[in-house]
Amino acid sequence: MSNYVRPKVHGATIFVTATLAQRGSATLVDHVSELRDAVRATMAERPFAVDAWVVLPDHFHAVLSLPDGDRDFSTRMGAIKARFTRNIRRAGFRPPPPGPMKNGVVAGRVRNGLPWKDAGLKPGLRGNEQTVWQRRFWEHHIRDQSDWENHVAYCWHNPIKHGFVTNVRDWPYSSWHRDHP
Helix, strand or coil: CCCCCCCCCCCCEEEEEEEECCCCCCHHHHCHHHHHHHHHHHHHHCCCEEEEEEECCCEEEEEEECCCCCCCHHHHHHHHHHHHHHHHHHCCCCCCCCCCEECCEEEEEEECCEEEECCCCCCCCCCCCCCCECCCCEEEECCCHHHHHHHHHHHHHHHHHCCCCCCHHHCCCECHHHHCC
16 A cells, blocks of 8 residues: 655645446435535534635635645544534435445456455445445645636636536535525
8 A cells, every 4th residue: 555645735625536436326415414514513613714716516625725834734624524424424324335345346347457445445434334435535735826717717617627517606515605695
């Protein structure tokens, strides 16, 4: 396994993407209120600013700004993912099992011609229980104003890219509505 070390910049602005283990599901939009609750609770515990956010059925993108003197965005992302998982599990949600496994590989699933280990499974879960999120998340530290503008626009236009809507104002799960009342 790689030993990836995330940058640690105090007061950074970061573009993040988190994806569900079950690609193609609609869990995030079906449970958007639970995701919002998880974000609010995390912000109350460890403040940060949401410059842009978009929730799609199986992933979200966000541009987050940390307070001066703080560099720990990984704990915030972990807390959001854990709180969301806990909230939907309490509501009775259980992701479907990925299929039969043999030696940690999901039968019949192939990526790049090789058997694919399902990132949604973790040792220590009970029975055939599956995690909600893919392990880790993707991040990019914003470099300058132009980079910030491009990533905010990426968040807002992502539902168009995926074919859910033809205009950003038509996607209800976006901070675009907050910034363009």
